[in-house]
Amino acid sequence: VDGAAREEQFASFVSAALPKLLRCGQVLTGSRPAAEDLVQTALLGTLRAWRRPAVIEDPAAYTRRVMVNSYSSWWRRRGRWEVTGVVGSDYARPESISPPADAGLVDRDALWRALAGLPRQQRAVLVLRYYEDLSERDIAAILGVSTGTVKSQASRALRRLAEVVGGDFELPAAAGSPFPRQENPR
Amino acid sequence: MSDLEQLLRDTLHDPRFTPPVDTDPDLMVREVLRHHRRRRIVSATAVVVVVLGVATLTAASLTSGGSTTRVITPSSSGPTPAVVLSPMTESTVTPATLHLSAQIIAARLDGLRLTDWHLSVNGRRLVVSLASPLSPAQLRVVSQRGALEFRQICTAGPPTVTKARSSSDQGTMPRTCTPVGGKAPIPPASVLSKYKSLSCSKNTIRPAGYIDQPKQWLAACLDPSVNAGTSARYLLLPAAFTGKNLSGASAQIEQNNGVTRGRWQVELSFKPSVQHAVYDLTKKLQGITTTGIAVVLDGVVESAPYIESAFSANAEITGNFTRTQAQDLADILEHRELPINFTAQVIGGQT
Secondary structure, eight states: OHHHHHHHHHHHHHHHHHHHHHHHHHHHHSSHHHHHHHHHHHHHHHHHTTTSHHHHHOHHHHHHHHHHHHHHSOOOOSSEEEEOSOOSGGGOOHHHHSOTTOHHHHHHHHHHHHHTTSOHHHHHHHIIIIISOOOHHHHHHHHTSOHHHHHHHHHHHHHHHHHHHOSOOOOOOOTTOOOSSOOOOO | OOHHHHHHHHHHHOTTTSOOOOOOHHHHHHHHHHHHHHHHHHGGGHHHHHHHHHHHHHHHHHHOOSOOGGGGSOOTTOOOOEEEEEESOSTTOOHHHHHHHHHHHHHHHHHTTOSOEEEEEETTEEEEEESSOOOHHHHHHHHOOOOEEEEEEEEEEOOOOGGGOSHHHHHTSOSSOOOOSSOOOOOOHHHHHHHHHOOOOTTTSSOTTOOOOTTSOEEEEEOGGGTTTOOOEEEEEEEEEEGGGEEEEEEEEOOBTTBOOSOEEEEEEEOGGGHHHHHHHHHHHTTOSSSOEEEEETTEEEEOOOOOSOOSSEEEEEEEEOHHHHHHHHHHHHTOOOSSOEEEEEESSOO
């Protein structure tokens, strides 16, 4: 009986939230087709949990949580697809559409590429912390790990990025961060 | 906050790295609902699928270095089967339509349940590389435009036999349609003469380079492969409804009061916005054997069902469908029409 009503609610939620979810997916995965796949998988999870309080309260937040978890754990469709050729301005690399005067872009581009080399869980931690601006405790709750793991993953990821981007970046102060025990990233 | 953290924050928020994606929310919702329904059925096999998926990905990530030109380059160990889809006309080709086409074709490939495939957009072409060659029917599922139309039938009959195409034969042709309450519509001369010359032989059933024009009249042949080998031609009015008016399609086993004869059909649901119009039309045509509705896919009549009673929300396309035929047709309808007409070129492997 309420199956149709649920599908209707779900459809209106998706049309409102889709652009933001896709943006978040792109930040996580670094690519547009992968973002679409990820959002689709996460929405499937949201639909199945539609009546849970967490979903009713904020379906977008719930979906983002599923996205982060699907991304940082293992997940795939049977086939895959990607955009490889340059189709139009739509797919142009950032450097080709911006004036060369933008010096900051060179660093950002290098960093963006370096993000692709990080393990998934580390990238997920960085996105939650610096894109979603969540606290370490919230990040830990979302990923289902301890706050210590969040801290260690973040500092390891930042160190790696600093190496790739060029050594002249100051790392965040390590106040209170040495951990007695290092947990293995998956 | 350190310089690096600031740079990272700026980078992640820089819209130039995450250009807006114009994915159609409706398409996304449909895909999710389809997977939702399917998963309930196949949950027992989910583990196998996951394991296969992992193996597939590992193999794929080893072989593809990001560029797809290698896909169409035959290697010494034999060419990888691939299908190259090139736009037939350039007029509708934009990054957005190419992207939408890739989405729809990816969904169709998923629907075919192939174990491994890889689709890439390369310039203006779409390249599908596969583990094994596609059958002709599968190739059609992948590359067909998928333009569905519901058209009222003006007149129908057996196709012209080439020898008998004489003036006496043409004399029997109607100049107006069979009237169905009210005045009879008059077909334009060009379509009428096309109808008169239709032979519907094996090679002419599917018009080459067909571009659908739902607002025009149409002369078309019946698809014998899903109609028990019957050959027929139809003169059809402009489309009453198209695939855009559908909200879903699925393959079902045909049931008559709980009795099944093992035949398959395709079930369609119409969007609420057109249900009134569907009811009005089917009410008008119910019980009429000669001039019902034809279901036309890419210029071929798939089915010309007898309308027993008026309907509004759901309709079935019946025919002598095998399970695969019904599923293929449902898959094409479910995933909408491609925004571009493609010609398919098969590379590697035999068809």
